[in-house]
Amino acid sequence: KKKAKIASKAATKAINTAGVLGAGIMGGGIAYQSAVKGVPAVMKDIRQDALDLGMSEAMKILNKGMQIGKVSVEKMAKTLSAIKPTLNNDDVKPVDIVVEAVVENPKVKDAVLCEVEGLLADDAILTSNTSTISIDLLAKNLKRPEQFCGMHFFNPVHKMPLVEVIRGEKTSDETVAAVVAYASAIGKSPIVVRDCPGFFVNRVLFPYFRGFSQLLQEGADFRQVDKAMEKFGWPMGPSYLLDVVGIDTAVHCVGVMADGFPERMSALANDPVELLYKQDKYGQKNGAGFFAYS
Ligand code: NAD
CATH class of the missing domain: 1.10.1040.50 (N-(1-d-carboxylethyl)-l-norvaline Dehydrogenase; domain 2)
Incomplete structure (x- = not known):
């Protein structure tokens, strides 16, 4: 009963802030995309140089937009200030949704997901941008697998419209609905797919x-x-x-x-x-x- 209550909270809960784990090609792109569409993102990595690169990539995209008159100085400043680069896991604590985008290694992902789940609020949603690892496998050691699913963006994130929302065996309808709503809010076209090798696109x-x-x-x-x-x-x-x-x-x-x-x-x-x-x-x-x- 308690779980059902928490899950239904997730459905009505608006996603106002995001946390992105990993500031690489994908994590940097996801944090930028969220920020530019008005959902501030905490971008966490274990390396300062990765955070710096993530920020400079965001700046590059915005600069290009400015050159063609599509981005104003204000928009640039607002977007950059909506990305918070950090080396500290604690900064991810208050977010409504986490997108994990660390290296494609099941052991690393498992450790990162379990650690961050323990820091988040009970109704927060956890997702992984994995390209190839089974969502059910990643859910195995989580305490709230019903609040976990895949959220698979494509490279380059700011240009590719599709996002695969991958539903694991235990993922709740409310979680899927909230992730679909978040993907749409940040300008993407989500499709819901089941957990299988290659998901849909591959x-x-x-x-x-x-x-x-x-x-x-x-x-x-x-x-x-x-x-x-x-x-x-x-x-x-x-x-x-x-x-x-x-x-x-x-x-x-x-x-x-x-x-x-x-x-x-x-x-x-x-x-x-x-x-x-x-x-x-x-x-x-x-x-x-x-x-x-x-
Ligand atoms: P990347 O190597 O560019 O970035 C990974 C980042 O994760 C690095 O900056 C690394 O320092 C960081 N990291 C490692 N351990 C960490 C930890 N414990 N906490 C926080 N950060 C940590 O990799 P990428 O290409 O961005 O891929 C990330 C994920 O996205 C992978 O799961 C990959 O399969 C998936 N993906 C990649 C693509 C693509 O085209 N590159 C497309 C879709 C999905």
Whole structure:
């Protein structure tokens, strides 16, 4: 009864403040997105340089907006002051929702989620931006799994509209409703999906990447494939998209999908994407992938 009461509180409780754990590519982007849409965000990391980078990335986006006349000086100041970078977990205590965006390691995530859950108010909502780890697995050691779900943003956060709200076995309807409302309030288009390897987007995307790898094995030129997909009307082709996603991230996801759907998604022998990975070509993040970046 007590749990039901707390859960229904979450449904009516407005999300006025957010906490983001991790100030990396995703955490920094999520904190910015929340702040720019009027929900102040505490951005917590364990490294000062990560916090500094998170703030400078936010500044870069705002500067670009100013250059094209879309962001005023006041808006810039207001947004930046709505992001509170911190090394201290205690600063996350009063927030209504937490989005965990630390490294993709189940043990690290488990420890971070359990620690922060113990600090939050009873009716606060906890979410994870994991790309590949099962939400039910992450919920296992939590005291309030009904107030936990996945909240999967895409990179770059300020440009990509979709957010997957991943419902675990124990996630309550009230939690899903509150997370959907928060995602919409910060300008995103949420979809509710169930907890399975690849969630929704990667289940669609990785068979496509697999088809692309097979074309390359049959002798196709990756540049021509990209051009053809652009002519088809997609904003970018698979090679460029893989460089944006990160070749290392993609290889990790291929493994997760192969484990999750062994009959449909078994790993390809001599996958060209894996060959790039073995040459330490991770895409845009380290300057070389299918294409070279300076
Ligand atoms: P990243 O390496 O850029 O950032 C991770 C940050 O977490 C680092 O700044 C690190 O210092 C910090 N961190 C590590 N331990 C911490 C702790 N205990 N407390 C607070 N901060 C801690 O990684 P990223 O690409 O931003 O990915 C973060 C999460 O988002 C991962 O789960 C990843 O799978 C997911 N994700 C990534 C992408 C993407 O394209 N990069 C897209 C969607 C989801």
